Amino acid sequence: MTGSRIYLADNLDVLRALPAASVDLVYIDPPFNTGKVQQRTQLKTVRSADGDRTGFQGQRYRSLVVGTKRFSDVFDDYLAFLEPRLTEAHRVLAPRGSLYFHVDYREVHYCKVLLDGIFGRDCFLNEIIWAYDYGGRPKDRWPAKHDNILFYVKDPSNYVFNVDEIERIPYMAPGLVGPEKAARGKLPTDTWWHTIVPTNGAEKTGYPTQKPLGILRRIVQASSCPGDVVLDFFAGSGTTGVAALELGRRFILVDHNPEALAVMARRFAGVEGIEWIGYDPTPHQAVERQRAWCSVPSD
Ligand SMILES: C[S@@+](CC[C@H](N)C(=O)[O-])C[C@H]1O[C@@H](n2cnc3c(N)ncnc32)[C@H](O)[C@@H]1O
Numbered sequence: 001m002t003g004s005r006i007y008l009a010d011n012l013d014v015l016r017a018l019p020a021a022s023v024d025l026v027y028i029d030p031p032f033n034t035g036k037v038q039q040r041t042q043l044k045t046v047r048s049a050d051g052d053r054t055g056f057q058g059q060r061y062r063s064l065v066v067g068t069k070r071f072s073d074v075f076d077d078y079l080a081f082l083e084p085r086l087t088e089a090h091r092v093l094a095p096r097g098s099l100y101f102h103v104d105y106r107e108v109h110y111c112k113v114l115l116d117g118i119f120g121r122d123c124f125l126n127e128i129i130w131a132y133d134y135g136g137r138p139k140d141r142w143p144a145k146h147d148n149i150l151f152y153v154k155d156p157s158n159y160v161f162n163v164d165e166i167e168r169i170p171y172m173a174p175g176l177v178g179p180e181k182a183a184r185g186k187l188p189t190d191t192w193w194h195t196i197v198p199t200n201g202a203e204k205t206g207y208p209t210q211k212p213l214g215i216l217r218r219i220v221q222a223s224s225c226p227g228d229v230v231l232d233f234f235a236g237s238g239t240t241g242v243a244a245l246e247l248g249r250r251f252i253l254v255d256h257n258p259e260a261l262a263v264m265a266r267r268f269a270g271v272e273g274i275e276w277i278g279y280d281p282t283p284h285q286a287v288e289r290q291r292a293w294c295s296v297p298s299d
Helices: 011-017 078-092 108-119 179-184 213-223 239-246 258-267 282-294
Strands: 004-008 023-028 036-047 060-073 093-103 124-131 146-153 191-193 229-232 250-255 274-277
Touching: 004 239, 004 258, 011 078, 011 250, 023 078, 023 213, 078 093, 078 108, 093 108, 093 213, 108 124, 108 146, 146 213, 213 239, 229 239, 239 250, 239 258, 250 258, 258 282
Parallel strands: 004 250, 004 274, 023 093, 023 229, 124 191, 229 250
Antiparallel strands: 036 060, 093 146, 124 146
16 A cells, blocks of 8 residues: 555654644554663574484474564653653644553553643543463562553544454353354453464564564554554554554554664565655565575475
């Protein structure tokens, strides 16, 4: 779909240049202020007689580092960093538009107060809990296994919410509701059980903190219409753009990290009609085309 744009830039500069009321849906997943550099190293295993791992049928394997992607997640004053960006996000939202703000338990309470100040308390509709079950379990507290997504609308008396478009989910006890209801499934609530991006599935791009497409699809489906403009100005691997594209929406993605742009270049390889601003995706897309060509099975 034409009319989509991807920027390599500081998001504040891009936001300031966007016209008021020009965006129908904003989803953002800013760095969570974890105080660390977010880093993901991709490994591949190769057969090697002197390898350090033993695999199927006693074969020896060695791990090779394919690449490392990282971005900084350390802010002296997180809320001062967010405030001008959220103020701009509110300005660029269309009158019936929505904002979804994805964060975690460390910052959510401060961000809620900040967003209430910008949007107004009555514009806050939900705190969505995305619950997953993956990774280590510390023994000194309850293991934290959820993220928080704050959902705001510009005008609580008139906003897009396509309840009939939302993919329904199975009942936990279908036997209790009768066959017709069980076949239809039920509407999700504000608590979403969803796996993280599978560590070795096709969806995985290797970008740290990549969010699952299933979460973004649900948001885009519910809070925008075909042809609308969806904005993600902390785009990372571009998950929001992929969901928008699948559902026939236009998108604007912004990230200041060239590694994020390289991942998006590969993810959107072959998609016509995207304008790239401040970045040339073609070298990465050429590699992607070659890879696709090399992986054509021969008989
Ligand atoms: C948590 S990641 C987003 C991950 C994304 N939701 C995905 O599914 O891949 C946050 C991103 O914000 C970007 N970022 C941080 N500060 C930025 C800024 N001032 N302007 C543009 N991008 C920024 C980082 O480079 C990082 O890619």
